[in-house]
Amino acid sequence: MPRSNATAGIGGADTRPPLAIGIALSRLLPKTSEAGLKTAHFSKPGLAVALLAPQLLILLFFFFIPSYKALSLAFVQVDPFGAREIFVGFANFAQLLGSPDYRQSVFFTLWFTVIQAVVTIALALLFAFATDFVIRGRGLYKSVILMPYAIAPVISGVLWAFLFNPAVGPLAQFIQSLGIPWDPNRRPFDAQLLVIVASVWKHICYDYIFLVAALLAVPQSLLEAAKLDGARPVRRFFTISLPLVTPTIFFLMVMNVVYGLFETFGIIDAVTRGGPAGATNTLVYKVYQDGFVQLNLGSSAAQSVILMIIAILFTVLQFRALERRVNYQV
Numbered sequence: 001m002p003r004s005n006a007t008a009g010i011g012g013a014d015t016r017p018p019l020a021i022g023i024a025l026s027r028l029l030p031k032t033s034e035a036g037l038k039t040a041h042f043s044k045p046g047l048a049v050a051l052l053a054p055q056l057l058i059l060l061f062f063f064f065i066p067s068y069k070a071l072s073l074a075f076v077q078v079d080p081f082g083a084r085e086i087f088v089g090f091a092n093f094a095q096l097l098g099s100p101d102y103r104q105s106v107f108f109t110l111w112f113t114v115i116q117a118v119v120t121i122a123l124a125l126l127f128a129f130a131t132d133f134v135i136r137g138r139g140l141y142k143s144v145i146l147m148p149y150a151i152a153p154v155i156s157g158v159l160w161a162f163l164f165n166p167a168v169g170p171l172a173q174f175i176q177s178l179g180i181p182w183d184p185n186r187r188p189f190d191a192q193l194l195v196i197v198a199s200v201w202k203h204i205c206y207d208y209i210f211l212v213a214a215l216l217a218v219p220q221s222l223l224e225a226a227k228l229d230g231a232r233p234v235r236r237f238f239t240i241s242l243p244l245v246t247p248t249i250f251f252l253m254v255m256n257v258v259y260g261l262f263e264t265f266g267i268i269d270a271v272t273r274g275g276p277a278g279a280t281n282t283l284v285y286k287v288y289q290d291g292f293v294q295l296n297l298g299s300s301a302a303q304s305v306i307l308m309i310i311a312i313l314f315t316v317l318q319f320r321a322l323e324r325r326v327n328y329q330v
Helices: 018-028 045-073 091-097 100-131 138-150 153-163 170-177 188-216 220-228 233-244 246-262 265-271 283-293 297-321
Strands: 076-078 085-087
Touching: 045 076, 045 297, 076 297, 091 100, 091 297, 100 138, 100 188, 100 233, 100 246, 100 283, 100 297, 138 188, 153 170, 153 188, 153 265, 188 246, 188 265, 220 233, 233 246, 246 283, 246 297, 265 283, 283 297
Parallel strands: none
Antiparallel strands: 076 085
16 A cells, blocks of 8 residues: 555655654653753652752751751850850840940941942942953953952951051051051051951952953943944943843842851951951951850850841842842843
């Protein structure tokens, strides 16, 4: 009998209809969810558990257990050797909120975090914008900006402490030669300014990487159209590039706040150790001072809980106030 047109090919070779081939291939490809994401189905649930186990164990031992321990210690008083615990309820929190030193630490941490985040993003934007205008030595330009990322925070703090040391620091002696009094060991404002400068210098490379990548993703057609209309580079940056990189700026603002609250410990410990007179004693450094130096574990745990609440409030406020102004579409 003659074969049908659907199954007969040139020279009598059998061929399958294109629809059948597409169905066969689709069965071999990973299935996707309604959101377009690939989904994986495991015939044996034990394999899925084994793949998730390393990450779950890391979260268990380095997040959930320490969080539970800090929360439980916040409501007790513990002797320095940990042999006896006395439940005191909210007495640790009440003592902290009534302490002038702690309120000063909270105030300094808040404005230090905001200023550090804003200055870091502003300078990183400036350097990222200037990257396209560096004709010679662009590789060296990028290397110099990214160099602080390879330096440990403690080493960075030691470097800045030496440069601005009032006795032997070259930059400190230059400032004093201009007739400006400078002594971060005695003057609180000088110490606070030095900590901000060191923190910004250490983190600016992180923001620079993301902003350069975001600016490279801006459609060149829009920039060329604006250039034909007579817009200069600065105007093109503020009217076209900056609105399109707002998602990256929003992400960096959240990350810079986290950096200011938690990751500046090494710099402060190396530069000022919280001094003079507690002027640079941030919340995370005060947790260390009270818990590991003065061995007041109950107060230190209560401070860590308050610090976590402040970080959550900062993040929520940023999402409420800034995300609505973020443009995710070109």
